[in-house]
Amino acid sequence: MKHIAIIGGGPAGIESAASLAQLGYRVSLIEKSAELGGHLSQMFTLFPDGRNAAEVLSELIAHARQKNINVMLNTEVIDAQRNLSGFTITLSNQKTVTADALLIATGFRLFNVARKEEYGYGIYKNVINSLQMEKKLRTGDLTMANGQMPKRVVFLHCVGSRDEKVGNNYCSKVCCVTAVKQAIEIKKMNPEIETFCFYMDIRMFGPYYEELYREAQEKWKVVFVRGKISEAAENIDGRLQIKAEDTLIGKPLRMQCDMLVAMAGMESTADAKFAQTLNVARGLNRFYSSTDNYLRYNNTNVEGVFTAGTCTAPMNIIDTIANARAAALSIHQYFSK
Amino acid sequence: MWGYSIAKSQSIVYDQNDRTIINYVLEQEPSLRTCMACGGCTSTCSAGNLVPFNIRRLNTLLQRGEYSQVKKEIYNCMLCGKCTIVCPRGVNIRNVVLKTREAIMNSEKSDANDTNAI
Numbered sequence: 001m002k003h004i005a006i007i008g009g010g011p012a013g014i015e016s017a018a019s020l021a022q023l024g025y026r027v028s029l030i031e032k033s034a035e036l037g038g039h040l041s042q043m044f045t046l047f048p049d050g051r052n053a054a055e056v057l058s059e060l061i062a063h064a065r066q067k068n069i070n071v072m073l074n075t076e077v078i079d080a081q082r083n084l085s086g087f088t089i090t091l092s093n094q095k096t097v098t099a100d101a102l103l104i105a106t107g108f109r110l111f112n113v114a115r116k117e118e119y120g121y122g123i124y125k126n127v128i129n130s131l132q133m134e135k136k137l138r139t140g141d142l143t144m145a146n147g148q149m150p151k152r153v154v155f156l157h158c159v160g161s162r163d164e165k166v167g168n169n170y171c172s173k174v175c176c177v178t179a180v181k182q183a184i185e186i187k188k189m190n191p192e193i194e195t196f197c198f199y200m201d202i203r204m205f206g207p208y209y210e211e212l213y214r215e216a217q218e219k220w221k222v223v224f225v226r227g228k229i230s231e232a233a234e235n236i237d238g239r240l241q242i243k244a245e246d247t248l249i250g251k252p253l254r255m256q257c258d259m260l261v262a263m264a265g266m267e268s269t270a271d272a273k274f275a276q277t278l279n280v281a282r283g284l285n286r287f288y289s290s291t292d293n294y295l296r297y298n299n300t301n302v303e304g305v306f307t308a309g310t311c312t313a314p315m316n317i318i319d320t321i322a323n324a325r326a327a328a329l330s331i332h333q334y335f336s337k
Numbered sequence: 338m339w340g341y342s343i344a345k346s347q348s349i350v351y352d353q354n355d356r357t358i359i360n361y362v363l364e365q366e367p368s369l370r371t372c373m374a375c376g377g378c379t380s381t382c383s384a385g386n387l388v389p390f391n392i393r394r395l396n397t398l399l400q401r402g403e404y405s406q407v408k409k410e411i412y413n414c415m416l417c418g419k420c421t422i423v424c425p426r427g428v429n430i431r432n433v434v435l436k437t438r439e440a441i442m443n444s445e446k447s448d449a450n451d452t453n454a455i
Contacts, residue, residue, distance in 0.1 A: 118423070162373075164427040200375040200425075230380035230423050245376030250394045252379055252386050 001026045001068075002335050005089055005099035007077050007274070010038020011060055011317055012309025012324040013105035018064040019328030020103075025335075027069045028097055030089075032076040036061055038107050044137040046317055047181040048208035056317065080274035086304060089274070101304045101331050104275065104288065105324070108266035108310040111160025111168070118231040119159070119262055126150070126240060127232060129159075129264040130178055137185045142193070146238065150193055150258035153186055154242060155179040156229045157199040161265030161314075170285045172265035173314040176203045179263050180216045187220040195222045196257070198229050198244055206316065227253065232260050266314040278302050288312050298327040299334075306331055354402025361440040362399060366433050371426040372396055378420030378430050388413050392420055392430060399437060411437055 002025050006013045009031025017029045035041065036057075043053035064071075076092035086100040113121035113129045121127045125145035128136075136142050144150050157179055161172040176199065183195040202224070204210040216222040227244035235241055239256045246253040268286040275288070281301040283289035288307045291299045298306045308327035309320045363369055372393075379385050379393040390413035399407050411434060420430040 158375075158425075163425040165423075165425060200373060226376075227380060228375040228377045228425070230377045243380050245379035245391075245393060247374055247376035247379075247393060250379075250391050252382070 002100045003028065003086075003098070004101045004103055004331060005030060005087065005097055006103045006105055007272075008038070008105035008107055008309075008311070009033075009036040009071070009073070010105065010107045010309065011040050011057070011320050012107065012311075012327075013038075013103075014060045014064045015321050015324035016103055016105060016308050016328045017069050018060070018066065019325050020331060021064075021066040021068040023328060023332045025068065025331070028099065029064070029069055029071045030075050030077055030091070030097075031071065031073050032092075034074055036064075036071065036073070039110075039131070040317060042131055042134055042138070044134050045181065045185060047177045048206065048212045050181075050185075053317075060321075077272070077274050079277055082278055082302065082304070101306065101334065102278075103306045103308060103327060103331065104280070104300075104311055105308045105327075106269040106272060106311045108314065109269050111166070111172075111264040111267050113159055113262045113264050115166055116159055116163075116262070119156070119229070119260065120232050120234065121262060124232065124234045124240060124260075126238075126258060127260045127262065129262050130175065130182065131264065133182050133261045137182065137189070140189065142186060142189060144258055149190065152194040152196070152257040153183075153259045153261060154229075154240075154255070154257040155183060155195070155197045155261045155263060157197065157202075157263050158228065159262040159264050160267070162200065168265055168267065168285070170314070171203060173203070173205065174316045175263035175265060176201075177206065177209045177212065177316075179261070180204075180209075180213050180222070182261065183222040184212070184216050184220050187222070191220075195220075196255070197222060197224045198227055198242075199224060200226070200228050206318070225253070229260075266310060269311055278305060280305055285313070296330070298323070298330040304334070306334075349401050349403060351401065355404075356402055358404055358407075358437070358440040358444055359399050359402055361443070362433060362436045365436040365439075366429055368426070368428045369396060369400070369433050372428050373426060375425060377423040377425060378428075381419045381423050383417050383419060384413050384415050390414060392434070395437075396430070396433060399433075404441070407437065408441055411441065 005028045017027045040057050078090040080089045089097045227247045229242050229244045232242045270282045270288045281289050290297045308324045376393050384390045390410045414434045418431045
């Protein structure tokens with residue numbers, strides 16, 4: 001029985017493990033943290049239909065509870081070597097694992113908003129990133145740092161995406177619809193809170209995303225302003241003063257708000273040491289690159305090394321799950337040759 | 338006769354607009370082509386917050402060959418360069434302003450020469 005080592009226990013790793021086991025492979029699912037789930041375990045609801053993220057995750061995990069899957073938690077991959085029989089993987093617990101193929105599913109890293117100094121993330125307590133907003137929604141606690149309820153929450157799109165100044169020219173794809181979703185969830189919890197989205201372009205690429213955008217405007221009264229916020233500053237009373245251009249009017253705009261949510265982009269995790277040792281190719285956007293974007297998306301330049309999910313590009317959960325299944329099938333095709 | 342006159346067209350008649358100035362600016366500062374009109378420049382602009390000067394709008398007008406407002410406002414820029422620092426596309430906006438001034442000056446010079454020739 002062929003043995004596949006999967007690095008990363010997020011949705012991509014979990015789902016490809018389940019698919020590979022069903023196809024008759026033995027799988028080691030290696031996760032560095034104490035539990036499976038990756039970023040998905042920090043999500044509240046999923047767009048476009050508000051499905052509970054924890055529910056989706058528990059179903060994924062249940063699917064991966066198969067006898068041929070060995071889940072290794074709190075285990076980091078230190079290095080990996082390719083040899084004649086496959087791969088030898090060195091783990092943080094001093095053990096080594098040998099595998100016939102390697103599937104990289106290390107996901108993404110959230111852009112560190114502090115790098116955009118003009119927004120004062122890490123300095124002003126009420127400037128938070130989108131994942132922190134997700135936690136607020138999950139715990140049902142929308143209060144600000146001083147314990148009071150915000151009167152106005154502003155979402156800023158494209159933080160760390162489409163920005164040459166931080167070296168990320170690509171679009172992180174999911175942030176637009178995440179902002180719309182979060183603004184709606186805030187309104188559902190507390191309709192008194194005013195919500196604004198400051199955007200450069202609204203990219204509603206998926207099915208029912210555009211409808212969600214419309215619902216945000218129509219039903220939840222979310223206001224959209226076309227302009228990128230250039231800076232935020234805290235007033236003497238602790239409120240945030242933001243500056244942008246209202247580009248559709250053609251005038252600079254100032255506004256006060258209580259909370260600024262930076263829609264942080266996705267960054268690559270392809271700088272891992274094992275990937276460097278194996279010489280796995282990366283694209284200009286620093287994510288892993290495919291040998292063919294159309295026909296061999298999950299194949300890397302290194303024979304026997306495959307990729308799945310957001311370690312290849314920003315992706316939503318729906319696409320990640322589909323991509324994980326595709327990766328499993330690609331590995332199956334590789335061994336069926 | 339009764340105070341009527343024909344209203345000047347409010348539309349951008351793209352094909353009638355002279356491209357000399359914008360062609361010069363794009364040649365000298367090709368990064369301008371990558372502008373996605375986010376407005377970061379105008380938002381941070383020290384001049385535009387006080388006087389009529391909207392660099393994002395001027396750049397768009399420039400690219401359409403609509404120069405009258407550009408000519409009126411382009412000297413309001415103090416060349417501080419904050420716009421260039423914030424630009425997510427790496428447009429050298431400060432240089433766009435300089436090259437636009439240069440192009441306008443050149444076009445005025447050649448207009449003057451044409452008049453002299455007549």
